[in-house]
Amino acid sequence: MSPFPCYVPTPSSGIELLRKYSGPVPRYTSYPTANHFSDDLAAFGPEAMLKADNLPGAGPLSLYIHLPFCQSRCWFCGCTNLVTTRQDSADAYLDDLAHEIALTTPFINSERAVTQLHLGGGTPTFLSAAQLRRLGQLFHDPFRFDADAEISVEIDPRHLEPDQIAALYEMGARRASLGVQDTDPAVQLAIHRVQPPALNERAVMLLRNAGFTSINIDLITGLPKQTVSTFARTIDDVLALAPNRLSVFSYAHVPGLKPSQRIFDQQGTLPGADEKLRMQVLAKERLLAAGYVEVGMDHYARPDDELAVALREQALHRNFQGYSTRAGASVYGFGISAISTTADGYRQNHKSLATYRSMLAKSTLPIERGYLLTPEDKRRKQLIMNIMCERKLNFAALSQELGIDVETTYANELASLADLEADGIVERTPTGLTVTEAGLPFVRVVAARFDAHLHKGRAAYHSRAV
Numbered sequence: 515m516s517p518f519p520c521y522v523p524t525p526s527s528g529i530e531l532l533r534k535y536s537g538p539v540p541r542y543t544s545y546p547t548a549n550h551f552s553d554d555l556a557a558f559g560p561e562a563m564l565k566a567d568n569l570p571g572a573g574p575l576s577l578y579i580h581l582p583f584c585q586s587r588c589w590f591c592g593c594t595n596l597v598t599t600r601q602d603s604a605d606a607y608l609d610d611l612a613h614e615i616a617l618t619t620p621f622i623n624s625e626r627a628v629t630q631l632h633l634g635g636g637t638p639t640f641l642s643a644a645q646l647r648r649l650g651q652l653f654h655d656p657f658r659f660d661a662d663a664e665i666s667v668e669i670d671p672r673h674l675e676p677d678q679i680a681a682l683y684e685m686g687a688r689r690a691s692l693g694v695q696d697t698d699p700a701v702q703l704a705i706h707r708v709q710p711p712a713l714n715e716r717a718v719m720l721l722r723n724a725g726f727t728s729i730n731i732d733l734i735t736g737l738p739k740q741t742v743s744t745f746a747r748t749i750d751d752v753l754a755l756a757p758n759r760l761s762v763f764s765y766a767h768v769p770g771l772k773p774s775q776r777i778f779d780q781q782g783t784l785p786g787a788d789e790k791l792r793m794q795v796l797a798k799e800r801l802l803a804a805g806y807v808e809v810g811m812d813h814y815a816r817p818d819d820e821l822a823v824a825l826r827e828q829a830l831h832r833n834f835q836g837y838s839t840r841a842g843a844s845v846y847g848f849g850i851s852a853i854s855t856t857a858d859g860y861r862q863n864h865k866s867l868a869t870y871r872s873m874l875a876k877s878t879l880p881i882e883r884g885y886l887l888t889p890e891d892k893r894r895k896q897l898i899m900n901i902m903c904e905r906k907l908n909f910a911a912l913s914q915e916l917g918i919d920v921e922t923t924y925a926n927e928l929a930s931l932a933d934l935e936a937d938g939i940v941e942r943t944p945t946g947l948t949v950t951e952a953g954l955p956f957v958r959v960v961a962a963r964f965d966a967h968l969h970k971g972r973a974a975y976h977s978r979a980v
C-alpha cells in the first residue's frame with residue numbers, strides 16, 4: 515500500500531517549487547538540531563557520555579578544532595568568532611586547547627585511531643606558522659593518527675603565507691577549503707570582505723604547489739548586491755581555479771541571532787527571494803555542465819572526488835562539518851563553541867572565551883550544553899541521515915536495523931510526504947522511497963517530515979530551505 519494518501523498533483527516548475535518549499539528548515543548536521551540542546555548538564559551527563567563512547571572496541575575518532583580568531587568581521591557571518599589583530603591571542607588560546615586536551619584524553623580509549631582532523635573557524639590561518647606547528651603537535655602527541663587520516667583546514671585567502679602552508683602540510687593537511695563567497699567588488703564591499711580574485715588564484719597556486727591534493731571553494735548566494743549576472747561571473751572565476759569541490763551555501767539572514775547582519779536590512783540591498791532562487795538554479799546548472807556531481811545539499815564535487823565516490827557507494831555521512839566519507843567516527847570538538855557527537859548524543863563547549871577559559875582553570879570540561887538521544891531520537895536520526903546522505907529510505911533494511919516496522923511506525927510521517935510526491939520531489943520505489951534528482955534541492959524538506967522536534971524550536975534558528 516502506498517504510504518501517501520490520495521493527492522491531486524499540482525505541476526510546478528523548478529522556481530515555483532523552490533518558492534513553495536523555501537521556508538525555514540534545519541540543515542540536519544545533527545538530529546535533534548542544536549537549538550534543542552539543554553544546559554542542564556546533569557540531564558545529559560557529559561562524562562557518562564564520554565565513558566560510554568570509549569568502551570573497548572570503540573570506533574575511530576574525528577577531531578574538530580575551532581580556531582575563532584578573525585582579523586575583521588564579514589557582516590554575513592554566522593560563525594562563532596572573535597575579531598582581533600593581536601597575534602598573541604592565539605598563543606593564549608593554544609594554552610587553552612592544551613588544557614582541554616589534557617582534561618579530555620583520560621576519558622579516551624587509547625586504542626582509537628584518528629581518521630579525520632578538521633581545523634575550522636573563525637580563521638585557522640590567523641595563526642602564524644609557529645602557532646600552527648604548535649597546534650599540530652598538541653594533537654599529534656596524544657592521539658594516534660591513521661596513516662591515511664584526512665586532515666583539512668579552512669583557509670582565508672586574504673591571510674595566507676607560504677610558511678603557514680608549509681606548517682599545515684607538516685601537520686598532515688592535504689585538503690583546504692577556501693572561503694571565497696563572491697568575487698564581485700560591489701558585493702565584497704557590501705559584505706565587508708574585500709578579496710580580489712587574484713588572491714584566490716594565488717592561494718590555490720600556493721596550496722597546489724605545496725602538495726595539497728584537494729581544494730574546496732565556498733560560495734554564498736543571497737548576499738547583498740548580488741544578482742544573477744554578478745553571480746554568473748563569480749562562478750566563471752571559481753571554475754577557472756578548477757576546484758575539486760564546491761559548496762554553494764544559501765545565505766541565512768537571521769539578524770535576531772547575528773546582529774552584524776542587521777546592516778543588510780539598513781542597506782536594503784539583499785536580493786529578493788526569486789533572484790536568490792535563480793542564482794541557486796544557475797549555480798547548479800553551471801556546475802553540472804562543468805562536470806561536477808551534486809553530492810548533497812549545497813555540495814558539488816568532481817566525479818573522481820572521494821565525496822562523489824562515497825555518494826555512488828552509499829557511504830556518505832553527515833556531521834557538523836557537513837558531508838564526510840569517514841564512517842562510524844565519534845566527533846570530538848575542541849575550542850570554544852565546538853560540538854562533539856557520539857552515538858549517544860551531543861555536547862557543546864561554551865561559546866564565550868572567558869567562560870570556556872574559567873572552566874578550564876577549574877580543571878572542568880568546558881561544556882555548556884548537550885543532548886542525550888532517546889531510543890526514538892536515534893531511530894529518527896537514522897531515517898533523517900539516510901535521507902540527507904543516501905537520498906532514500908529502504909524500508910526492509912531500516913526495519914531490520916532499527917527493530918521496528920518502519921512503514922507502520924512512521925505511517926503519519928510517510929503520509930505527510932504526499933505533497934512532495936505530487937511535486938516530483940520524492941517517489942515510491944519497490945523498496946521504499948527515494949528523493950528524485952529534481953528533488954535534491956529539497957532534501958532537507960523531506961528530512962524535516964521525520965523531525966519530531968521541529969515545531970518545538972524557534973523558526974528563526976533555521977535558515978530557509980533553499
Ligand code: SF4
Pocket residue numbers: 583584586587588591592593595635636637670693
Ligand atoms: S566568514 Fe570567516 S573570516 Fe569572515 S568573519 Fe566569518 S569566520 Fe571570520
